Amino acid sequence: MHVMIIGAAGMIGRKLAERIAETGCIGGQIVCELTLVDVVEPDVAGGFDGMRKVLAADLSKPGVAARLVANRPDVIVHLAAVVSGEAEADLEKGYRINLDGTRALLEAIRSIEKYVPRVIYASSLAVFGAPFPSKIPDDYHLTPLTSYGTQKAIGELMLNDYSRRGLLDGVGIRFPTICIRPGVPNKAASxxxxxxxxxxxxxxxxxxxxxxxxxHWFASPRSAVGYIEHAATMDTASLGAQRNMTMPGxxxxxxxxxxxxxxxxxxxxxxxxxxxxxxxxxxxxxxxPQDFDTARALKMGFRAEKxxxxxxxxxxxxxxxxxxxxxxxxxxxxxxxxxxxxxxx
CATH class of the missing domain: 3.90.25.10 (UDP-galactose 4-epimerase, domain 1)
Structure with a gap:
């Protein structure tokens, strides 16, 4: 299996890459090729027995997405994003990275004949906006109140549509706020x-x-990696047309x-x-939002701290x-x- 992580220099991407390097697997399946991509060259510790490629690339720039998917990775983990506070402060940058980059990736996949990869899309709780119930159910409508939430909500809808058309096999993960993040603070409002x-x-x-x-709604970095590992190889048939889920937390x-x-x-x-x-x-x-009913994700096998x-x-x-x-x-x-x-x- 060939796994590509876009956004591999970020905290979750780095931990996922290190986990794959440590185990040689994702979701129980052997990884023989690992491609790590970010706007700066990812620096990921740990060895990897298979073929490993590290690239510095901006997904939102013309032609980059097509070059990234040319080797037809089996699993594409799309983590690249401008985070909430920065996306709110810089409208153009937020839409260019979070929306244009995502669409470029999906279109590049669509352009390759008989290529239907598993695409794991990192979404956010920001797709929900007040007013909402104290515990938000799985089928609650998307009403974002920030530019970041709007960009992620559009990405979710595109993931549904491209999956419905059989152009890719998408799994959208609405991450809880990941806590405790190691290292230095980022520009996220959270x-x-x-x-x-x-x-x-x-x-x-x-x-x-x-x-x-x-x-608020939380999970650890360890759980975040676990969500992606599970999404990489889960049976998506029961997801139907609704490919996005709020993760347990x-x-x-x-x-x-x-x-x-x-x-x-x-x-x-x-x-x-x-x-x-x-x-x-x-x-x-x-x-x-503050609390969620994540029965659907739990039924699908996703887990987090209690x-x-x-x-x-x-x-x-x-x-x-x-x-x-x-x-x-x-x-x-x-x-x-x-x-x-x-x-x-």
Whole structure:
């Protein structure tokens, strides 16, 4: 199987590539060729026994999509995007990357005779906009209130249409907000959800720009990779014409996030969170959904964490090398926090 990851320099793309390199498989099927693409050349750690190609390319530029699919990859993971805050600030860039790039990819696939690859499209909860019910069902209509959400909603509709026509075999994944994201903050409006946990766990101050009553839908980077692995080889016949699904996750308030941080790392970590209300971010977040009924995705075999404590444990294990205890006790706080105050592991 030949897998192409577009957006491989991003956090999810990098982790997916490293997972494939580690296991040699995706969704239980052997990967013999791996192509990694981004606007900057992806730097992915880990070896890979098969053929590996790394490319710097902008999908939205003329002719690029056609060159990328010329070798007919079996699975195309389309993660490339301008994230929410940046897409709202730069209208032209958001539509060029998020919409024009996606259409260019689908059209390039359509132009190749007898070529029907599995296309995994990274969508977003931003396709939903207020007013909506407290728990959004699978069949709820798309009413985005941001440019990013609009661009992703159009991409979802195109994925449905090209799949209906038999031009590709699409699976659209509406990712929860991925938390805790490793590394440095990106330009996503949702970045603070990770920051208020990641920074304190690393002994740094974090800024909280919204009220603690804000509720949102979350999953870990490990779950994000798992969604794609499952989507790569699942039986899509039962999806029918509706190819896009909201992924399972955890609904939690900011206060519940902070409580999970306190349980894990104590008051010393929580004390590093500085409240600094930001009206712009508050306005964007106010239009975001809070909870979902993901029965369809669960029935299809997608899985995620069941509590925010589990999400923090994934970060401690995957990014800080601190595995959670096997006896179910709270994971051990990082050493610098235990040094700062008495925190019982």
């Amino acid at each position: 970045g603070f959800f990770s920051g208020i946990l990641r920074e304190p766990l690393n002994g740094k101050e974090a800024v909280l720009p919204v009220d603690e009553t804000v509720r 955890v609904s939690a308030t900011v206060a519940e996030q902070i409580d999970a941080l306190r349980l894990t790392a104590g008051d010393a970590a929580v004390a590093l969170i500085r409240r600094a209300p930001d009206p712009d971010i508050t306005s964007i977040v106010a239009g975001w 509590s925010f404590r589990e999400i923090i444990e994934v970060y401690l294990e995957d990014e800080m090398g601190t595995p959670a205890p096997s006896d179910g006790a709270p994971p051990q706080a990082p050493q610098h926090l235990r040094d700062a105050q008495d925190v019982t592991p």
